[in-house]
Amino acid sequence: MSDSELEALREQAARGDVDAVGELIERAAEREDFEELRRLADGGSKDAADQLVELASEKSDLNELGRLAANGNSDAAEVLAELTGEDSTDEGE
Numbered sequence: 001m002s003d004s005e006l007e008a009l010r011e012q013a014a015r016g017d018v019d020a021v022g023e024l025i026e027r028a029a030e031r032e033d034f035e036e037l038r039r040l041a042d043g044g045s046k047d048a049a050d051q052l053v054e055l056a057s058e059k060s061d062l063n064e065l066g067r068l069a070a071n072g073n074s075d076a077a078e079v080l081a082e083l084t085g086e087d088s089t090d091e092g093e
Contacts, residue, residue, distance in 0.1 A: 001027065006027075009023055009024055009027075010024065013040075021040065021045055021047070021048075022047065024036065024040060025037065025040060025045065025047050025048050025051055028040070028048075028051070029051045029054075029055060032055060032059075034052065034055065034056075034061075034064065037051055037052040037055065038052065049068070049073060049075075050075065052064070052068065053065070053068060053073065053075045053076045053079060056068070056076070056079075057079045057083070060083060062080065062083060062084065065077075065079055065080040065083070066080060
């Protein structure tokens with residue numbers, strides 16, 4: 001996909017085209033493009049956030065998982081706890 005095609009897809013996504021958002025997520029995941037996935041997740045896409053957690057988990061990216069967990073992503077918090085050997089059920093005791 002050319003840069004101009006990618007930009008057109010981003011414009012469609014910005015206008016609310018859910019198919020364009022899905023395509024962007026898929027392509028970003030294939031490219032391991034954390035920045036694109038972050039942008040989409042920060043824009044409210046749960047699918048992008050899920051993909052970001054999955055990619056960060058595959059890469060053992062504790063910083064990204066920590067950032068997501070700090071922003072309230074419970075899936076990221078669970079994966080982070082698994083990767084670091086922490087028991088998330090002990091919190092608050």
